[in-house]
Amino acid sequence: MTDRTLAGLVSEEAAAAYDRLHDAVHLPVGVGPDKFDLAEEPARELLDAGVITFAGHGDGRLVRAVHPSIALRRLLDRQHRHLAALQTDLAGTWQRFAALVSPVSGLTDGDLQASDVRAVRDRAEMARLAAGLYRSPRRLLRATFTARSGDEPTTEGLLLPPPDSIAAGVEFRMLYDAPHASDTWGSYSIEQSVRAGEQARVRQTVPLKMMHVDDTVALVTIDHTGAQGALHIESPALLKLLAEWFDAMWTAPDTTPIGGKVPDELTPARHKVLTLLASGLTDESIANHTGTAVRTVRRHVSALLEILNVDSRFAAGVAAVRRGWL
Structure with missing residues (x-):
């Protein structure tokens, strides 16, 4: 664990440079052990972040660190802006996918099948496909799950990673939305899945349900709950796009690991x-x-x-x- 003031908000080198400057109160601009070199990357990072200021002119120019409370506020504001931009990027990626495959774009079942995308309308078939895909990965499962709807589920319907798959090193990555995680059944199912070896993370919102297996096949609901059906996808281009979308959400700052x-x-x-x-x-x-x-x-x-x-x-x-x- 580090005690650096700006740890986690800037690079380790920039955090160390900030603390050095703050402890010294001010340093002259220049090259040397008792000076602050503006040509170095940590100094440029702090300057771009707006957490250092200058005083004086010419050879007497000095560098000061802004007060830690101000520095932290500015960096937190930058985090907010980054999150907003990331949400925009995620939305844009999903819109690209929807424009390509969603039936509301005008594609018929025949068009979808010709593009390695098949519409699945029957809810029982959707459930069978989802359960089969969840248990089938040999390398990596990327999956999303939204708040349930309809009848109360039972423990017999709980999907858990197969023990032999976990032992073989298969990764089960599951993204849940906050409404599901806060639901009584949802919290129970997530807890059991994590105990069985699933890697679970939570986001405030997840737009749909998906099972994406080994970059070879995916099942994606057309709407948030799956009431309008799903798409069974084998198109390499669409699978790649879905994987990028999932990976962006998985590593986003506002996605929280469970366990x-x-x-x-x-x-x-x-x-x-x-x-x-x-x-x-x-x-x-x-x-x-x-x-x-x-x-x-x-x-x-x-x-x-x-x-x-x-x-x-x-x-x-x-x-x-x-x-x-x-």
């Missing part, structure tokens, strides 16, 4: 609350997910803000990532 090692500084209960908080869930949803009272969740949130020395839920997520807790 993992509990930091020594936190109890398991607080670590779970932190994970759900960072996923964007409300206190009420976290309480539902963890089976605790809302007031208990609020006590945990207050304690987390104090431990992380921040004053907002978003800042808590950023600080937790910087510490390696998420």
Whole structure:
């Protein structure tokens, strides 16, 4: 763990340069052990981030670090802008996919089959295909799941990674939306799947359900719940586009891992609350997910803000990532 002020928000070298400059109060511009070289990459990174200022002119020009609170606020604002841009990119990628394959674009079943894309209308067939694809990967499953609808599911319908696949090193990557993660059944199924070896992450929103197996075949719902059917895809171009879309969401800053090692500084209960908080869930949803009272969740949130020395839920997520807790 690092104690650098800007750790996780800039490169390690830039964070070290900021702390050096802050500790020195100011340094003259130039090359040397007691100077600040603006030609070096860490200095340029800090300058671009707007967390250093200048005083004086000519040979007497000095460099100062802005106050840490200001620096952190500017970098958090930059994170917000980055997230907004990323959401736009994700939306654009999905729009490209929808324009290519969605039936509402005017493609008929015959057109879709000719392009290695087949429309699946029957819900029972969709369920059979999804279950089969989930259990079939030999290398990597990329999957998304949205909040359920319809009849109450049963434990007999719970999909878990096959033990022999996990033992063989197959990766099961599952992205869930926050409404599903906060649902009683959803939280139970995610917990069981993670225990079985699934890699699970949560996002505030996921637009549809998908099973994408080994870059060879995918099943994608046409709408959010699958009520309008799904597309069975074997087109290499479309599979690549879907993989890029999934990978962008999987690594996005606003996607939160579930499970993992509990930091020594936190109890398991607080670590779970932190994970759900960072996923964007409300206190009420976290309480539902963890089976605790809302007031208990609020006590945990207050304690987390104090431990992380921040004053907002978003800042808590950023600080937790910087510490390696998420």
